[in-house]
Amino acid sequence: MKVLKLIIKNSGRHKLRSMLTILGISIAVISFCILRTVVTAWYVGLDAAAANRLITRQAVSFIFPLPYSYKEKIKSIDGVESVSFANWFQGVYKDKDNFFARLAIDAETVFDVYPEFKLTDAEKEAFLKDRSACIVGAATAKQYGFKVGDVVPIEGDIYPGRWEFVIRGIYQPRDKSTDASQMFIHWANLNERMTKEFPQRANDVGWYIVKIKDPSRAAEISQKIDNLFANSSAETKTETERAFTQGFISASSAIITAMNFLSFMIIGIIMLVLGNTMIMSARERTREYAVLRTLGFTSYHIAGLIFGESMIISALGGLTGLVLSIPMIKGIEENMPKGFFPVFTLEPITIVLALSSALMIGVFASIFPTSRAIRTKIVDGFRFVG
Amino acid sequence: MEKIIISIENVSKEYKRDSLSISVLNNITFDVQEGDFLALMGPSGSGKTTLLNLIAGIDQPTVGKIIINGNDIAKLSATSLAKWRSENVGFIFQFYNLIPVLTAFENVELPLLLTKLSKSERKKRVELALSIVGLGDRMDHYPKQLSGGQEQRVAIARAVVTDPAIIVADEPTGDLDKNSAAEVLTLLDRLNKEMKKTIIMVTHDPSAASKAHIIKHLEKGDLV
Ligand SMILES: Nc1ncnc2c1ncn2[C@@H]1O[C@H](COP(=O)(O)OP(=O)(O)OP(=O)(O)O)[C@@H](O)[C@H]1O
Numbered sequence A: 001m002k003v004l005k006l007i008i009k010n011s012g013r014h015k016l017r018s019m020l021t022i023l024g025i026s027i028a029v030i031s032f033c034i035l036r037t038v039v040t041a042w043y044v045g046l047d048a049a050a051a052n053r054l055i056t057r058q059a060v061s062f063i064f065p066l067p068y069s070y071k072e073k074i075k076s077i078d079g080v081e082s083v084s085f086a087n088w089f090q091g092v093y094k095d096k097d098n099f100f101a102r103l104a105i106d107a108e109t110v111f112d113v114y115p116e117f118k119l120t121d122a123e124k125e126a127f128l129k130d131r132s133a134c135i136v137g138a139a140t141a142k143q144y145g146f147k148v149g150d151v152v153p154i155e156g157d158i159y160p161g162r163w164e165f166v167i168r169g170i171y172q173p174r175d176k177s178t179d180a181s182q183m184f185i186h187w188a189n190l191n192e193r194m195t196k197e198f199p200q201r202a203n204d205v206g207w208y209i210v211k212i213k214d215p216s217r218a219a220e221i222s223q224k225i226d227n228l229f230a231n232s233s234a235e236t237k238t239e240t241e242r243a244f245t246q247g248f249i250s251a252s253s254a255i256i257t258a259m260n261f262l263s264f265m266i267i268g269i270i271m272l273v274l275g276n277t278m279i280m281s282a283r284e285r286t287r288e289y290a291v292l293r294t295l296g297f298t299s300y301h302i303a304g305l306i307f308g309e310s311m312i313i314s315a316l317g318g319l320t321g322l323v324l325s326i327p328m329i330k331g332i333e334e335n336m337p338k339g340f341f342p343v344f345t346l347e348p349i350t351i352v353l354a355l356s357s358a359l360m361i362g363v364f365a366s367i368f369p370t371s372r373a374i375r376t377k378i379v380d381g382f383r384f385v386g
Numbered sequence B: 001m002e003k004i005i006i007s008i009e010n011v012s013k014e015y016k017r018d019s020l021s022i023s024v025l026n027n028i029t030f031d032v033q034e035g036d037f038l039a040l041m042g043p044s045g046s047g048k049t050t051l052l053n054l055i056a057g058i059d060q061p062t063v064g065k066i067i068i069n070g071n072d073i074a075k076l077s078a079t080s081l082a083k084w085r086s087e088n089v090g091f092i093f094q095f096y097n098l099i100p101v102l103t104a105f106e107n108v109e110l111p112l113l114l115t116k117l118s119k120s121e122r123k124k125r126v127e128l129a130l131s132i133v134g135l136g137d138r139m140d141h142y143p144k145q146l147s148g149g150q151e152q153r154v155a156i157a158r159a160v161v162t163d164p165a166i167i168v169a170d171e172p173t174g175d176l177d178k179n180s181a182a183e184v185l186t187l188l189d190r191l192n193k194e195m196k197k198t199i200i201m202v203t204h205d206p207s208a209a210s211k212a213h214i215i216k217h218l219e220k221g222d223l224v
């Protein structure tokens, strides 16, 4: 459009006013991005396994095992989706300082309850087929230079003896909060050797991991599990993985709802601010619009001038805000207790929302001044005294 | 052989303000010959600007016909009227009405943006128009860097750049000192004589009016 030059020059006419408006829009967009990031992080966290995973352990202490027979009993409880279990295996790899968590797990169910450990189907299958196999996390693999096919020798401590495991897969963390340093071996492998060498330790399970269908029923299901084993020789204590109580979830969700609402309120407020700026600018230029229309420019041209200016200001504000949000959100994440939110990054959907809000601000802000400029007759425009 | 370019037939104009209607022009009829230089005089509030606006097609009469080159512009829609203005009329105002954020060149170029002319053709035309008004060396200056007389000369360049048949001027010297006023009048005279433009000029100044061939007086909306 040939009037583009005029649009750009108009935007720079009241430099301070335009700058302040752009600054206002950027602050609104930054607030929007931060609030939205908290809101999305919350929902991602809620979706994450943590909220729908219960840990069932021996009531007296973690170090006492539970019987393997509990698995089917827990599974029969209403609302339970799947049950897995693990033992702390540990041992020493070459040197005591080479510390990374080593767990014996139920190969059949572990990846159902821990979807955050990502393996290819081929790796899963290879692991399942081979009882002497192990899986290591990507971080550990990188640190020790492990490759698929390598043999990892472990000197047992909790489970004495020399052990050797073939790496059949390297799991990738789903997101930044996933622990990518663990090593998993077959519980079946461990149990087989225990049955032979220490029969009194056969069928011992360290703890159960219970995946439930509905996180809001966590408290109720935990209670049911513990009731099931009350007065037995191994009573249990069940809680959500992050010890989220029902109450905590609902209290937080009210805050989240408020933040959600607030993020859109801010956009609404800044719409009015830019709208006001555009009304002022258009009012001051009433006479110029009359001149342009006298020269033969139509209402559409005038609408384009106002709309274009509004869009330039809102787009500049939106982009500035977005660019500034990135380091700010990073800063917030770094200062937050680790793992409070599984993911705390500026999601693409937030970027899309922020940019489209900025555009909407621009459109909205130009509606009123445009309609006023178009409705004003040329002769009245010339007689207008600002 | 003289030819009638503008024919005003029984034109009246009323402005409605609330329930009150003010009659500004009463049954005006007159013709303007092609190539004429007409001055409209009269006391403040007599309706000079209103009549000029009607002829220029930026306002429409309540009753009557305004026939320009055989075309009744009182019947045109707003859009066709805008196009008609851009092709047929050049405007000069008392307060120059240049766009402050545009340079002299860009101000003069404005009406050409509505034409199909290429950038280089536009440039040629703008340069020619500015050299006619003697501001060939001020093309990149902004209005605030020019004197009142220079601003008005830029406005004249803007009015002639599309080569319209009619030029309307509403008190073009009203805000200028004697020398600048004389320059502007000389220019208008040249446009009339050399470029055969039909000029209608509203003025309070008798010496300005003396440049015109015909002087018409308005009194409370009536031609006298
Ligand atoms: N758009 C309008 N709405 C209402 N009244 C108007 C409008 N335009 C002009 N008038 C009225 O019409 C009358 C004539 O106005 P006009 O501007 O034509 O006078 P003028 O002869 O040009 O005066 P001046 O020498 O002061 O410029 C005035 O009384 C004015 O108040």
Ligand SMILES: [Mg+2]
Residues within 6 Å of the ligand: B048, B049, B050, B170
């Ligand atoms: Mg007047």
